[in-house]
Amino acid sequence: MKFKFFLLFLLLLKYAGLDAQTVQQVEVAPGVIKLNFGVADKFNPYNFCDQKPAVAAMKALPKGKLPFDIKDILISITDRGAVVEVPLKDDEQLYGFGLQVGSFNQRGLRKKPIVNDNPLNDLGYTHAPIPFYVSNKGYGILINTSRYTTFYCGSTNKLNNGAKALSESNGGNSVEELYKNKANANGSVTADIPGAKGVEVYVFEGPELLQVLQRYNLFSGGGALPAMWGLGVKYRVKADFTQQQVGKMAAYFRDNHMPCDVLGLEPKWQTTAYSCSYVWNPKYFPSPSQFIDTMKQRGFHINLWEHAFVNPASPLYEPLKTKAGNYLVWNGLVPDFADSSASNLFANYHKQTFVEKGISGFKMDECDNSNLAYGSATWSFPEHSSFPSGIDGEQMHQMFGVLYQKAVYNIYKQMNIRTLLDVRASNAFASSYPAALYSDTYDHDEYIRMVTNSGFSGLIWSPEVRESASIKDLMRRSQTAVLSAQTLYNSWYLTNPPWLQINVEKNNKNELLANDKQIEADVRTLLNLRMSLVPYLYNAFADYHFKGIPPFRALIVDYPNDKNVYNISNEYMIGQGLLAAPLTDKADERKVYLPEGVWYDFNTGQKYTGGKEYSITCNYTGLPLFVKEGTILPLAEPVEYITPSSKFEITCRVYGKTASTTLFEDDGVTFNYEKSTYNTVALNYINNKGMAKRSGNYKLKRYNIKGWQVIQ
Template sequence: MKNKLTYILCCLLQLCFLTSHAQEAVTTDVAPGIKKISTGVIDKLTPYSFCEEKPLTDALAKLPAAKLPFDVNAIRVNITDRGVLVEIPLDDTEQLYGFGLQIGSFNQRGLRKKPIVNDNPSADLGYTHAPTTFYVSNKGYGILVNTTRYTTFYCGTTAKNNGAAVVKNNTGGNSVDELYKNKDNGSGNVSVDVPGAKGIEIYVFEGPDLLNVLQRYNLFSGGGALPAMWGLGVKYRVKADFSQQQVGKMAAYFRANHIPCDVLGLEPRWQTAAYSCSYVWNNQFFPSPNEFIDTMKNKGFHINLWEHAFVSPKSPLYEPLKTKSGDYLVWNGLVPDFADPSARKLFADYHQETFVKHGISGFKMDECDNSNLTTGNSTWSFPEHSRFPSGLDGEQMHQVFGLLYQKTVYNIYKTLNLRTFLDVRASSSFASSYPAALYSDTYEHDEYIRMIVNSGFSGLIWSPEVRESKSIKDFMRRSQTAVLSAQTLYNSWYLQNPPWLQIDRDKNNKNELMPEAKQVEADVRTLLNFRMSLVPYLYRAFADYRLKGIPPFRALVVDYPQDKNTFDISDEYMIGQNILAAPLTEAADERKVYLPAGNWYDFNTNQKFEGGKSYTIKPSYTQLPIFIKEGTILPLAKPVEFITPDTKFEINCKVYGANPVSTSLFEDDGITFNFQTGSYNNVELSYMNNKGSVKRSGGFKKQRYVVKGWEVIK
């Protein structure tokens, strides 16, 4: 009897403990339109704890006032011996998006998502190179669960047993197909399961609309990234085993054939050891690296170095980092504890003195995701039970390793007042301010397009790089998508020649060029020239990302959240304020395009289309599948082969419609952070009474843009 009473007492005490924790949740206003719910014992190291950029509160305060579609107190948090369960209200008509760089799904309503970092994202599980525990609703709010732990979101898929029987008529027959279908909605909430947590922070981002939610998230993260202007040009990665001389020949090929290129990326062989990394120049392949960097710079090329963060015993960094790394090795190399500021400093200081101060403009940060969790033989990375001196375990470190790697490298450039544009294979929440384009070893074209669209929901930048292709059609359609993305990148790390000269990998490496190689080269040149024409427009879009939090690439539902036709469109997206892109894959020569409300112009034909309808387009390989919103003044530059701080862009403005809205260009030096102290101009472009005008205001003393002409399209 005594044991039974003791058991009952323990149960009651546990119930009181759980109830008290549910009641102890504290809601605070942390920035205009942003609330934080806190309860329990919160992990010391969370995604937001690593965010050094302060919220841009002035910009946040300028957003329209908002109100959640539910009472914030309706968000329930329960702490149990399993971990934390969060339940967020959800109505039957809501559409949900986000969870990072999702590859296999777009509208997340009705799915179970587990956003986990993984080197080979697959299906719609949630595995991705860049997981975020952040989702948004078309009803005008966003939820971020601030944890590094593996977390599962049930997006309106669960129904609780409340004791009352629910009987529904079976009108669909008794076939096996009908029996296995589940057409019921969930119980009116998103359930978030965070095993192992003893407390939690939840950030709630208010609208009033979906675009404002994303603005608040990006501005709270410190503002969106503004890459160096040259980063918006063209990047080409050479073959992994190219020598200094071979890279020089490739550079000469670009300039001799007038193919735009700003960045040449070196792959693993530049180092004395690559798996794990030495971070030491291989003198057999690069006998005079600093002279090489200077020579390339004089020809207008920036040099980007491939590496990963696993430190070889051959590296000068090995001994200093030995006690500041995890307890497991990867490729016999140390895993630096980037959650420790002193470990980050050691890694950064070495890179600054050895590479950045000698002119290296950026890095490709590879392998910072996890081994493929969907196969049993993928075991290269550190295990989840690893321990790090900072206190993170392997699971938590995996979720933020790419984020912290970016932070480590980006801060080198920020300290030197230099902007960059990096490559990275993993990221996480609150990464908006990092100018790092994600990439993947996967290569499905339709998925690459979907990742452009999904990136805008989570403050991420995605690069749908081009490698070899199965046909010329495949290659050209991929090239179009690359031109219409945040970073135009050709990755030839296993190709002897540019892929436009030979799309077949084996023949390429045997120097067997295609008979039509020169024609394909000319078509690629046309596409890349358009990319260079678009740089001033893109630079303005990224400035809006930095200063206003507006994603430069985003799904149609962001701008048109009430239009049901946009809810599931994952292969069209907005670029900046006024361009709608609808890329094609090699699967067909034509496609349907839905145009939202308003009037739109086909960029290639100038034909005007009424919005709210779908149309079929059939662009050629050199015609970009884009539409321009009526009322747009589109500034297009005369193409240049590369961008320098002294480059002046000659602008021709295309005016769409009779009543154009004034637009502006962002003008600064393109390479420093001086814009943060006012050294930039707004170059306002207006067209009234059949006449264009340019008005420049701001603190930048030079002129990057010269408007040469105006073309009216009615």
């Protein structure tokens, strides 16, 4: 009789849309708790992550405390799919969801992070649709799914039969307020995951927002540490340039002492590009090996444009034919990167054909789906596609970019060579991949916002410079590029560099500006400033790798209790001591809020008291940058390109009476740092005296501290 009642109870639970099992809870790393309910999808982001958590570094973080009882996270499974509800306090601020373009503070919004080649508005469409958000209350929530998921960020109110009706009607509100749901909706963040029969939820503890991000990055294997030359300057040449024309462009940079480390080749280097053959085009590049060697001798790394859709003319076509999706893209195969054998075939070909011949990196384009905002945008594979591994088209779209970069990155990792890739899509747990995201969108304000948003999700963002509407636009964009993870000029449709002629038609007719040499000199000044900052930036990326600290991050990360920074999306921290406040061509002056403490103008040394807003200006050859008191800024004499033997002559600029910092020193090109083959150079300024102390196992000295400059 009891057994029959139990079966009846299970049946009732089933028809109620519930499951008899309970939520399983386990701490999978220090400060990281995984909740599991139902049968989670096989093809989820963490299952594709090969990197092991940096447990020792995670243990060193202070213990976190959630602002709610973890048992109050509710998970349910219905015929529709999975629903996750996370408690939300009235004064919480929410950030993240990947590389968001149209929004910053996500509180009160409905976000649907879906990979899309042209992100727009505040829908959540993005090049990196990461189902991960963080709170200024000191925790983060990651829904480990590759399905299209909608997050209601405190934007809805559930029916509560025990609650009293509101005594006031909303009749006095404006129409705009009513449709923006100004009824103080709160209570929870709800994630709706259609089609899921179960779900895993990762909870990252703080105690502060910075430690949440550190835990996430360290759990993902530690942040990326790119090749040192990747922090120099990258220039992409015109799509139809021949080997000879690329050589002339290389000569231009060296003859005019314009810093440049990387030259990127665009589609015409291949025999076919849409889809790709991955075969050198003999008409444009008759002797590729000689070309690569010549460029290497002149200090240039070569980066190749491609995408992952395999043309019938490619040597990869037949081997991948049975390891691809059942739909074509531009008549090319879509490799099943969820299958390790397909990924290995793709990677091994690239290794033998390109990397072993000296190619330093790839630009991985078109891995971000066609534009979902338009019915006419249909170039990519459909969501109902099927793949031999069992992954479907929807999940493959979400994961395609990260699986693609993983396949290519592993080539370099196995060869003990570091790189910095370009990619158009990514996803969760990809912090360790040295791949800079880029976009075909070109709004400067959005590009700045994407720098601040990138730090919430373990991403590297590249606000590349193409053509510009004016000289002012060019210079402001160049300043932002210099103050980002990757300084990139993309001239894929320009014969000459954009600083010689901003008008596209005239540029391609070789009709240069009358004052082209002056503009060139101004750009050179900015690029030299970038090269001066390389030791500082390199140390910031070392902190990213070893400590999980995002090198570029929003002010809210460092100042989570300052209400003034809750919605500031056009300022960001770089490393431990720099605050960037980029300008656009819309104005020569802007408002800048400086958080608590004392700050100094990078260009003038002017001193500011924090906790206030100021109006600032910056000329075209300076940097809209502020330095925090207590910072030692190691400024190097600029070099035109970086090699493993490059030595940096450094002047330590000291801000305040006492200051300290470190420099990370290694060969800059291998993974030998994983075996502790590196130095830490401790810099201290105390009692009017500067001191540098080197410790570690790396035998060479990359940094020579030649002087100290004090700014008070």
